[in-house]
Amino acid sequence: MRNLHGEHTMKAVGVTPSQREVGILDHSTPELQQDDEVIIRTLDVGICGTDREICTFVYGDPPAGSDYLVLGHEAMGEVIEVGAAVQNLKAGDFVVPSVRRPCTDENCLPCKQGLQDFCSNGNYVERGIKECHGFMTESFVERERFLTYIPPDLKDLAVLMEPLTIAEKGLAQAWATQKRLPWVRHYENGKPTGKGLNAVVLGAGPIGILGAMTMRAAGFETYVYNRSPAPNPKAEIVEAIGAKYISSKDVAVSDLPGEVGSIDLVYEAVGISSVAFDVLGVLGVNGVYIFTGIPAPGDPIQVDADQLMRNIVLGNQSVIGTVNADDASFKAAIRDLAYFRKHWPEAIDAVITRRYSIESCRELLLERATGIKNVISFE
Numbered sequence: 213m214r215n216l217h218g219e220h221t222m223k224a225v226g227v228t229p230s231q232r233e234v235g236i237l238d239h240s241t242p243e244l245q246q247d248d249e250v251i252i253r254t255l256d257v258g259i260c261g262t263d264r265e266i267c268t269f270v271y272g273d274p275p276a277g278s279d280y281l282v283l284g285h286e287a288m289g290e291v292i293e294v295g296a297a298v299q300n301l302k303a304g305d306f307v308v309p310s311v312r313r314p315c316t317d318e319n320c321l322p323c324k325q326g327l328q329d330f331c332s333n334g335n336y337v338e339r340g341i342k343e344c345h346g347f348m349t350e351s352f353v354e355r356e357r358f359l360t361y362i363p364p365d366l367k368d369l370a371v372l373m374e375p376l377t378i379a380e381k382g383l384a385q386a387w388a389t390q391k392r393l394p395w396v397r398h399y400e401n402g403k404p405t406g407k408g409l410n411a412v413v414l415g416a417g418p419i420g421i422l423g424a425m426t427m428r429a430a431g432f433e434t435y436v437y438n439r440s441p442a443p444n445p446k447a448e449i450v451e452a453i454g455a456k457y458i459s460s461k462d463v464a465v466s467d468l469p470g471e472v473g474s475i476d477l478v479y480e481a482v483g484i485s486s487v488a489f490d491v492l493g494v495l496g497v498n499g500v501y502i503f504t505g506i507p508a509p510g511d512p513i514q515v516d517a518d519q520l521m522r523n524i525v526l527g528n529q530s531v532i533g534t535v536n537a538d539d540a541s542f543k544a545a546i547r548d549l550a551y552f553r554k555h556w557p558e559a560i561d562a563v564i565t566r567r568y569s570i571e572s573c574r575e576l577l578l579e580r581a582t583g584i585k586n587v588i589s590f591e
């Protein structure tokens with residue numbers, strides 16, 4: 213296809229905030245512009261809460277000069293062409309792109325070191341989210357350094373990599389924080405281990421379930437606290453990985469420590485501040501609480517701040533926010549995906565609810581969320 217300017221175009225899923233529109237649009241087919249770039253044929257793109265939120269126009273922005281934003285930040289594709297300076301990728305390889313691109317400020321030390329997930333000034337861009345087009349298109353171009361090679365046998369699961377990196381970075385942050393407890397010698401084979409520690413994962417969406425798998429693989433006794441009563445398909449996955457599913461309909465937040473014991477780690481993946489702060493109130497002594505949810509702005513809520521502050525101080529607790537992920541988290545996600553496939557093949561397969569064609573984009577983005585991870589497949 214060609215557009216009015218004679219450029220080749222392809223189908224993409226995008227939002228046009230000024231028109232409050234969501235759907236398929238024509239987007240120019242990208243070409244190599246620099247020697248270190250790679251052209252990728254898109255195979256799978258996951259849909260997540262962030263995409264759905266962008267479609268309500270409270271989050272996300274088109275690139276400068278464009279009235280629309282191509283969505284999609286959880287992608288997997290096949291390399292079809294590489295620039296002259298590309299070193300480690302070739303046509304036929306499978307890759308997963310990361311999401312965030314560094315700012316250009318010389319004074320932003322994290323971005324200068326390739327740790328744009330910690331960008332210090334907010335001038336980063338994110339593909340498919342903030343001022344940069346995403347991957348919900350037939351093909352895209354990316355620089356080699358923002359791509360992770362995927363072993364072919366993980367191809368079918370690789371669309372789960374990006375949401376899994378959120379858990380990997382979260383866990384790395386938890387280990388970094390708990391280095392403050394020198395008497396805790398939770399090391400096995402040179403790696404930290406959660407053996408003997410209790411983790412509570414809040415929420416059983418894709419971020420929660422992948423988080424629970426990550427914590428379980430790291431050795432934690434893992435509990436997933438979620439609203440829906442069991443039995444349900446999410447509870448089945450949780451039980452299949454040797455974690456315990458607890459419904460808030462059966463166990464009140466205040467009774468969680470009675471079920472779990474001392475809560476050493478909370479991995480928040482629910483995005484609802486009232487629930488998240490309630491559970492912060494039952495974090496154990498010396499515990500660490502990892503926030504990952506990004507709630508839409510809402511009315512102020514009431515929290516028992518005196519009690520929370522007393523607990524945090526008297527219990528030496530750490531509360532950490534984490535966003536996006538670095539290269540190390542992508543590498544860890546590959547190792548963990550392989551582990552999940554080996555140990556829990558059916559459970560990890562069940563995280564991908566269904567693959568749809570691009571024509572289903574509006575129902576997937578705008579109607580009630582169903583299943584766990586829905587994917588748009590371009591094959």
Ligand code: BGC
Nearest residue numbers: 260262311338341535536537
């Ligand atoms: C993405 C992250 C991103 C964050 C904030 C999440 O859905 O997975 O990569 O940094 O949204 O925009």
Ligand code: ZN
Nearest residue numbers: 260261262286
């Ligand atoms: Zn996402």
